[in-house]
Amino acid sequence: MSALFTPLKIKDVTLRNRLGMAPMCQYSSVDGVAQPWHMTHIGARAVGGAGLIIAEATAVTPDGRITPACAGLWNDAQVEALIPINAYAKSQGAVIGVQIAHAGRKGSSARPWDGGAHLKDDEGGWQTISPTDEVFDQDGTRLFKAPHAMSVAEIKAMQDAFVASTKRALAAGYELLELHGAHGYLLHSFFTPLVNTRTDQYGGDFEGRSRMMRETVEAVRKVWPERLPLAVRLSVTDWIDGGLTIDDNIQLMKVLRDLGVDMVDCSGGGATPAARASIGTRTADQVGLAAQMRKETGLITAAVGCIDTAAKAEGVIASGQADIALMARQFLRDPFAAMHFAQELGADAKSQVSIPVGHFVA
Numbered sequence: 001m002s003a004l005f006t007p008l009k010i011k012d013v014t015l016r017n018r019l020g021m022a023p024m025c026q027y028s029s030v031d032g033v034a035q036p037w038h039m040t041h042i043g044a045r046a047v048g049g050a051g052l053i054i055a056e057a058t059a060v061t062p063d064g065r066i067t068p069a070c071a072g073l074w075n076d077a078q079v080e081a082l083i084p085i086n087a088y089a090k091s092q093g094a095v096i097g098v099q100i101a102h103a104g105r106k107g108s109s110a111r112p113w114d115g116g117a118h119l120k121d122d123e124g125g126w127q128t129i130s131p132t133d134e135v136f137d138q139d140g141t142r143l144f145k146a147p148h149a150m151s152v153a154e155i156k157a158m159q160d161a162f163v164a165s166t167k168r169a170l171a172a173g174y175e176l177l178e179l180h181g182a183h184g185y186l187l188h189s190f191f192t193p194l195v196n197t198r199t200d201q202y203g204g205d206f207e208g209r210s211r212m213m214r215e216t217v218e219a220v221r222k223v224w225p226e227r228l229p230l231a232v233r234l235s236v237t238d239w240i241d242g243g244l245t246i247d248d249n250i251q252l253m254k255v256l257r258d259l260g261v262d263m264v265d266c267s268g269g270g271a272t273p274a275a276r277a278s279i280g281t282r283t284a285d286q287v288g289l290a291a292q293m294r295k296e297t298g299l300i301t302a303a304v305g306c307i308d309t310a311a312k313a314e315g316v317i318a319s320g321q322a323d324i325a326l327m328a329r330q331f332l333r334d335p336f337a338a339m340h341f342a343q344e345l346g347a348d349a350k351s352q353v354s355i356p357v358g359h360f361v362a
């Protein structure tokens with residue numbers, strides 16, 4: 001019996017298995033609108049048996065994109081383009097979620113394959129925003145320009161933007177909503193003391209630094225149906241002295257759980273450009289932290305980071321470290337990873353995929 005290939009019910013949503021695709025920017029949208037590429041990217045993993053697919057960081061406002069080619073959910077054209085993609089993924093047996101996000105001071109960047117440097121206004125860039133006006137790459141390697149420090153009115157308007165995108169996510173057919181609270185983007189940058197040095201009610205102690213996250217969760221939960229799961233992705237550690245630790249994040253998730261969050265997606269790093277704070281390179285450590293989070297909060301927990309084989313994914317679930325094993329890069333390498341893992345683990349691979357693909361499974 002494979003633990004990985006056991007269904008999981010979260011609220012009214014049932015995953016056919018516990019292997020999910022982690023959110024991955026595709027840098028392939030036009031004005032935030034999904035393209036045929038996205039149908040292929042999402043559709044292929046749905047056909048390939050993924051239980052859950054969390055669509056890429058999707059910006060709540062145009063300046064919330066990381067690059068000009070990032071996805072958005074701030075207008076109706078974006079919703080229209082997503083409806084057939086999500087309907088198709090669902091028809092293939094996958095549950096499809098979306099990660100709504102604001103890039104904060106890490107926005108206005110070139111696509112990775114164009115170097116990832118900060119884009120100036122005359123290169124299609126924009127003024128970024130952050131809890132403070134401190135620049136991301138303080139060593140100047142990527143030539144970021146100073147962000148605008150948000151006023152309280154701008155913070156409130158941002159929470160409204162998260163709410164508006166939540167309504168659009170529902171209209172687009174997503175069944176799980178994830179708030180991007182990781183990787184140094186806006187919500188994380190409010191919580192981590194590495195970035196947030198504000199002295200008003202949105203900074204200072206735990207209460208102040210967690211206020212943005214708490215108020216956003218509260219506002220979003222009011223419009224995201226109770227029957228559907230609400231998740232938060234956190235950097236469960238900043239990996240840097242003076243930054244957030246797993247204990248800070250457990251404290252946060254207990255509060256967010258009581259505000260109606262159902263699931264925590266345990267990523268790490270990204271608050272600063274330091275190599276030791278990078279995202280996704282800490283396999284065992286990160287899964288161990290997810291296990292700690294799960295034990296302490298009782299929340300449905302997703303582990304992520306260097307899970308790339310059937311044995312690793314099965315181990316994460318069978319050992320009780322997490323409820324969902326998320327993979328990013330391995331799903332890029334192999335869109336049929338779920339089906340292949342099922343075969344390897346002796347699970348019923350056919351039941352993981354729909355006709356006609358199932359017809360061809362040996």
Ligand SMILES: Cc1cc2nc3c(=O)[nH]c(=O)nc-3n(C[C@H](O)[C@H](O)[C@H](O)COP(=O)(O)O)c2cc1C
Nearest residue numbers: 022023024025056057280304305306307327328329
């Ligand atoms: C191409 C690519 C794009 C990514 N985009 C996002 C994103 O939009 N949101 C996010 O939270 N993480 C993003 N990540 C991080 C992944 O979700 C994941 O946490 C990380 O890659 C570690 O998992 P892995 O070892 O299975 O690749 C991205 C990773 C890759 C490789």
